[in-house]
Amino acid sequence: MDAKVGNKGGRPPKAAFKKRGCPVTLRFTEAEYSIVKAKAAEVGLKLVDYLRESSLHALVRTSVTPQDIAAIKVLSTEIRNIGINLNTLARKANAGMARDYGKDIQKVLDSLRDILDRFTQKMLNNGWKN
Secondary structure (H helix, E strand, C coil), X not given: CCCCCCCCCCCCCCCHHHCCCCCCCCCCCXXXXXXXXXXXXXXXXXXXXXHHHHHHHCCCCCCCCHHHHHHHHHHHHHHHHHHHHHHHHHHHHHCCCCCCCHHHXXXXXXXXXXXXXXXXXXHHHCCCCC
């Protein structure tokens, strides 16, 4: 007897890695739905394709974490201390003391710049964006 081959017509089966078997339910307000639908039409995609592409390739802004808040507190304390030092030097310079405080003031400003640069670099490396 001949083994049944099955239906030779129709769509060929999808490869396993292309099957999308994880549905996601998403609810919009009428206004949000209209905006998203218009954006999809603007780029010439079906709504589902637009949502998939935008969710897979969108830049997501992270919120501030407790570690970020702790870093900001440390930074603000350091900046406050630098400000106190700078204010003390400015007060002495304005009081007419004989010493030239330009180099000391420059050191304080350099340390402030260094702290701000390190903080900015750390925040950018952790994903903070404008």
